[in-house]
Amino acid sequence: MGWSALALRVVVAGTPGGSAPAVEVVCEEEMTFGAGLANTPVDIPLDDESGEPVAGRIRRVDRFWLITNLSRSRTYVVENEEGSGEYVCVPPGRADMPVPFTRSRITLPSPTGLVCLSVTAPDPAYLASPEPSARPAHRPDEPTSAFGLDEHAKYFMVLVALCEPRLRDSSSPAIPSTPEIVRRLQHHGLCAGITEAAVNYHISYLARRKLRVRGDTRSARDAGARINWQRAAVVSTALRFRLVREEHLRLFATADADDETGAERHPPRRHQAYASGAAPPGPGNISSKSAS
Template structure:
C-alpha cells in the first residue's frame, strides 16, 4: 500500500519548543517574562514555590512537566484534582484538557496557552511547540466539490458568519454569541451592508443553516441537552471546522 510522503521539518539544530511565563514582581522590580527552551529529549518540571507562591519551572511542590519527544511537545499533570486547560492561541475557542494524573499528553497546537488554577489564583504558561509534519501538496486530496469548500468569502452570508464568530476569533472563548440586533449594529455601514435589518440578517442565518453549513443534531444540542439557537450552532460548527479564521476579521470594520 502506497503511503503519501510528508514534508518533515529538517532536524532541529537548536531548541524545538519554548515555554514562557510571567515571573511575579520581586523586591524593587516588576513582573518579568521568563522563558526556557527545550530540545529533543529534554524535559522541564513546573510547580508552585512553597515560600513565595510563585508558579514557575523547577518549583516545589511539582504540578507537572513539559517534555519534547519525537517532534512533539507533551505535558504531564501530576496533580490529583486539578485539570490543566490548553488553549490554541491561533484558534479562538479551541482547547483540550490535561486531566489529573494524565501523563505525556501531546499538546496539539503550535502555539498554546496552558491555564492552571491553584487556590484563588490562575497561572499561565505560553508554549511554542515543534513545527508539525505536513503532507506534500501533490498528495493532498482536493475536496473542492464539497459544499463546505464553496463558502463565498465575498458574500453577505459569509460576512454574517464572520460577525457571529468574531468574539471567539478574537480569543474570548467565553464570549456570548452576538444577538441579531448586535449583528445589525456590527455590519451597518460596511461595503456589503449599508442599512442591514433584523429580517435581512435572519435571512442570511437561515440561508447558512439550510444551504451552506451542515448544522446537524450534534451541533444543535449542547452536552446538557439544551437546544442551541441557529446562531450558536453555526458558531460551534464554524469554529470547530475552521470555516472562518482571524484573517477574515478584515471583512469587518475595526472595533470602536
C-alpha cells in the same frame, strides 16, 4: 540569545513586568514545573506555595510536546492561544498526553488564583502543495469543499459578524443579536443597507444549506429559542472547522473606517430605543419581503 525556529519555549505567564526567562526544551528533553523545594528542585519554578513541589513534566518529542500531570487532585487545562476556545483537560496522574497546539497556555488551579505557563512549540509541518501549473485537472470523483462557503458573499460577512466576539476573545460566550449585526455591517460596501430580515435569512441559510447544523429545533418553546439555538450552532460549527478565522476580521477594516468618519453624520437613532429598554422586533414581526 536567539531562539531556534525549532525550539520549544516555556515561560511563566503573568509575571510582573513580563521578566520571566524563557526556557528552551530540546528534542527528547524533559522539564519539570512546580513549587519546588530546597531538596526537590524543578526546572521551571512556579509561585504556587500550596501546590505540589513537582506538579508536572513537559517533554519535547520532535515538533510536538507531551505533558504529565503529577498532581493527585488537580486537573490542569491546556488552552489553544491561537484558536477559538479549544482546550484539553489533563486529569490527575495523566502521563505523556500529546498537546496538538502550537501556542498553548497551561493553567493550574490554586487557592491563591490561577498559575499559568505559556508554551510555544515549533511550527507544524505540512505536506508540500504542487504548483498550480503542475496540478492535474479536476476530476468528477475528486473531493470538493465540504461546506463550499463563498468568502465574497453577504452571508459570509454575516457569519464573520456572528463569530467576531469569539474570534477576539475565545472565552467570550457572546453571540451578537440581529440589530447588533446590522449595525456592524451597515457601513460595509457589500452589506450597505442590510436589513434585520436579511440578516435572519442569511443565518437561516447558513444553518440549513451551508453548514447543515443538526438538532431538534421543534422542541424549543418558541421561535426566539429556536433562533438562539440556531445561531449558537452556526458559530460553534464555523469555529470548530476553522471556516472563520482571525484573519477574516480584516474584512471589517473598511467598515470600521467608514463608521468612525460617519458616526457624527449618521447617529444610530434606530437602535437607541433598544438601549432605553424597548425590545427589538421579534422574528414574527419581520416581513420576509424586506430581505435584501
